Amino acid sequence: MTVRAMLSVIALAFTAYLAARGLLWTSPETVERGWLIIAALVLYLPVTWLWILLPGSRPQATPVATPGERSSLPGWAAALALVASAVVPNAAFLAVTPDGRTQPFVTWVIGGIGALMTIVMVRHRPIIAWIGMAALAVSASAWLGPVSALSLGLVGSLVWVSVAQLMSIALQRTARDAAQLSELQQAASAWQAAQSGRQRERRIHVQRALAVAGPVLARVIETGGNLRPSERTAARLAEHSLRDELRSPRLLDQGVRAEIDAARRRGSAVSLFDEGGLDGLDAAELQTVRAELAEILRGAVSDRLIIRTSPHNGVAVTVVGRSTGQGAGGDDDEVDLWREIRRPR
Incomplete structure (x- = not known):
């Protein structure tokens, strides 16, 4: 009763x-x-x-x-x-x-x-x-x-x-x-869950950073900093990769990482900026955005590539390519690539 x-x-x-x-x-x-x-x-x-x-x-x-x-x-x-x-x-x-x-x-x-x-x-x-x-x-x-x-x-x-x-x-x-x-109590539980998720992400980033930079750092210690040109190139690429992991982890997957690395080996300067434009997308939608980004990077030949998430409601990522002009006053960069990746509906 x-x-x-x-x-x-x-x-x-x-x-x-x-x-x-x-x-x-x-x-x-x-x-x-x-x-x-x-x-x-x-x-x-x-x-x-x-x-x-x-x-x-x-x-x-x-x-x-x-x-x-x-x-x-x-x-x-x-x-x-x-x-x-x-x-x-x-x-x-x-x-x-x-x-x-x-x-x-x-x-x-x-x-x-x-x-x-x-x-x-x-x-x-x-x-x-x-x-x-x-x-x-x-x-x-x-x-x-x-x-x-x-x-x-x-x-x-x-x-x-x-x-x-x-x-x-x-x-x-x-x-x-x-x-x-x-x-x-609910807010505290949500905060604790968010912190646990961030800790897992940080562990993954640290493991990936060690996988990328570990061999290079070991070689630097082994040679006392006297690296061959190819090793210096590898060290520079590792530094850029670590910076990408810190600035824009949500933009990256194996395909995007491979295409960024390939663009840098072709001589392009690639910069990534995540300003929260991917917030609210689930795993499947992120995969769609990353696949399109990898496809854009695969054919990019610009001297500088700027990849930035967009706060716009309809646009997820903006890719801008700039190259040095060839005519008179060629010191100024010209935009030779502009692509927008729409947010999945």
Whole structure:
């Protein structure tokens, strides 16, 4: 049995006990209109049990259930609760003589309406609950006098409703804090997962860097820096490859690396810049972009190749080739290659 079901059973039993006291007429001679007492019971029990059992809609601000939460009921149920808080006490007091108004089978209405308004408060209708308590206080004070009303249960009813409101506020704050903690835990888990992914990427880059630069560095140490021209070329290419791995790892795969290396061996100066243009692409889309980039580089003969990811929504990568002009004023570079790789749709 859930906590909510247990609380509902306790509330049903308690309100039934309070109402049953109205049938124990310890002083029958004081009862002038017994039918009014029965009518009060007939009105009280269905309204109270309606507030206990009827499911309601959750507030839009808190779509997720919180500990101890009972969703609020519609307006017609609130109207019935207010009618009960005004009619039930007056009917009970009117049914007996002045001498019988302090009898337990009459004063039960003070505790009964207090219990109803406590349930109303728990169901997130504080204004209705306090209006009902005001109606009860006015009716009881008018029939019994303020001092007698307070001594016969009005104080206890006010305390019940006040405690219910304080507990509801505390539970709402606890639920809000728990939701915030859950969000922080999710953010921390996401951050940890991102860090783990970056660590794996860094390990892969380090391993690739060692594979590229390791033999060259070993040869430099072995010869004391006296490298042959071919070895110097290999060292320069290794340096460029490492720079590519640091600047633009998302642009690279084995095919792109091979074509960049081939272009550099042909004498082209290749520069890569990743400015976030590939963010949001999945593995298949990245593979499509890289394959097209490798195809462009395969036929490039420019002196300088600039490969840059694009922040444009429709363009993933821009490839620009520049070569030294051959005519008068040939010191200026001319653009002889311009290609744009579209973002996969």
